[in-house]
Amino acid sequence: NDMVSTAAGMAASGLIPYCNSFAMFITGVCYMPIRTQIAYPALPVRLVGSSAGLTQGPDGASHQSLEDVALMRALPHMAVISPADEVETRQATNALADWPGPAYLRLGRYAVPCVHDAGYTFQIGKAATLRRGADVAIFATGHMVCKALDAAEELARRRIEASVVNVATIKPLDEAAVRAAAGGAALAVAVEEHSVIGGLGSAVAECLSATAGAPRLLRLGVQDQFGQSGEAEELLEFYRLTGRLIAEDVARAMPA
Numbered sequence: 062n063d064m065v066s067t068a069a070g071m072a073a074s075g076l077i078p079y080c081n082s083f084a085m086f087i088t089g090v091c092y093m094p095i096r097t098q099i100a101y102p103a104l105p106v107r108l109v110g111s112s113a114g115l116t117q118g119p120d121g122a123s124h125q126s127l128e129d130v131a132l133m134r135a136l137p138h139m140a141v142i143s144p145a146d147e148v149e150t151r152q153a154t155n156a157l158a159d160w161p162g163p164a165y166l167r168l169g170r171y172a173v174p175c176v177h178d179a180g181y182t183f184q185i186g187k188a189a190t191l192r193r194g195a196d197v198a199i200f201a202t203g204h205m206v207c208k209a210l211d212a213a214e215e216l217a218r219r220r221i222e223a224s225v226v227n228v229a230t231i232k233p234l235d236e237a238a239v240r241a242a243a244g245g246a247a248l249a250v251a252v253e254e255h256s257v258i259g260g261l262g263s264a265v266a267e268c269l270s271a272t273a274g275a276p277r278l279l280r281l282g283v284q285d286q287f288g289q290s291g292e293a294e295e296l297l298e299f300y301r302l303t304g305r306l307i308a309e310d311v312a313r314a315m316p317a
Contacts, residue, residue, distance in 0.1 A: 065091040065099065065108070072104035077158055083117075084110030084126035084167060088133055099163045100136040107157050108133070109166045113143075114254035115283065115300060116171035116204060116293035125288035131255045131259025133165040136234045140164040140185060141232040143261075145206035146175045151231055152183035160185060169254070171293050173207050176227070186230050189236040194222030197311055198242040198276075201252040202228045202261045207295070209252050211304025212311065219312055223250075231261050236268045243275055247316050250279045252307060254297075257282040281307060 063269045065087070066122060068078040070307070089111050101287045106124045110129055117125045123138070134141050140160060148170060157164050162214040177190060191206070192213050201209035212314035213223040226242045228235070249269060251262035262280030263305055297303050 062091055062094050065094045065106075066121060069094070069098035069104055069108045070285045072099070073102070074258050074263050079107040079109055081109040081111060083124060083177055084129045084160065085124050085203050086112035086296070088126065088129040088165070089251060092132060093141075094135060097189055100139050102161045103138040105161060106163050107166060110169060110170045113167045114169055114171075114172045115205065115288050115296045115302070116254065118293045118296065120289050121290035122287040127256045127283050127288060128259070128261060129165070129232060130167065130253075130261070131263070134259065134264070138162045138233065140230065141167070142185065142230055143167040143203040144225050144229050145203060146173055146177055146181070147237055148175055148177040148181055149183050153229065156185055158186060167203060167230055169204050170268070171204050173204055176210060185227065186233045186235060188230070188235040189227045190224060190238070190242065191227055192223065192225040194224045196221050197223040197248045197315070198246040199225045199249060199250045199252060199311070200228050200239065200242070200261065200265050201225060202231060204254050205252040205302065208302060208304050208307060212307035215308035218309070221312060221315065223311070228261055231264055234264045234268060239265055239268045243269060243272070246276050248279060248311065249276045250281060250311055250315055252280055252302070253280050257284055277316075279311065279315075304306040
C-alpha cells in the first residue's frame with residue numbers, strides 16, 4: 062500500500078512511476094489505494110503484476126492471481142496489458158511510458174517461447190493476428206498465446222483451420238480486430254490463464270454481444286475456481302490449458 066501511494070504522489074508531481082509486486086498482491090492487497098489514489102484521478106502510474114496466473118505454481122491459491130485482470134479492468138481509466146512473450150514485454154514496458162493514464166501490466170514467471178520476431182511492433186490497444194484460419198477464431202492473451210498456437214496446429218491435423226489473435230491489450234480492447242476475426246467463423250474462442258469471469262473472455266463476449274451475426278463464444282480458462290499447489294505444467298494440464306486440451310475442447314464445441 063505504501064508503494065502504491067508513493068507512486069501516486071510521484072505521478073501527481075509529474076513523474077512516471079513503475080511499481081512492481083506479485084500480481085495477486087499489487088491488485089488485491091492494494092486495490093483501495095489503486096482505486097482512490099491512481100484510477101480516480103487518472104494518474105500515470107504503471108502497476109506491474111509479476112508471477113501472474115496459475116503458473117505461479119507451488120505457492121498455490123493464495124499466490125495465484127486469477128482475478129487481477131477483472132479487478133483492474135473494472136476500474137475507470139485503467140489500461141490492462143498482458144504481453145505474450147519477451148519481445149512484446151519489452152515493447153509494452155517502453156510504450157507505457159507515453160500512455161496518458163494509469164495502466165496494469167500483467168507478467169508471469171512461466172517460461173514461454175517467443176511468438177513475435179524482431180520486426181514486430183507493439184501498440185497499446187491493437188491486437189495482432191498471428192495465424193489465419195476460416196473455421197475458428199481463437200483470442201488469447203499472455204502465456205496462453207503460445208498455447209493457442211499449439212492448439213491451432215493440433216486443430217489443423219483435425220482439418221479445422223483456426224486463426225489466432227494475440228490480444229495483448231485487454232483494455233482498451235481492439236473491438237474492430239475482434240469483430241473482423243470472428244466474422245465468418247463458426248466458433249469464437251477466448252483463452253486465458255485467469256478466471257473466465259471478468260477477463261479476456263468477458264471482454265470479447267461484451268464486444269461480440271453487440272455484433273450482429275457473431276458466432277458462439279467458448280471461454281476457456283479457470284472456471285470460477287481457485288487454483289491449487291502444483292508445478293506449472295501440472296496445473297495447465299489440470300485446468301485444460303495446454304495446446305492439446307484446448308484443441309480438444311474447441312473441436313468438441315464446433316457446430317455440427
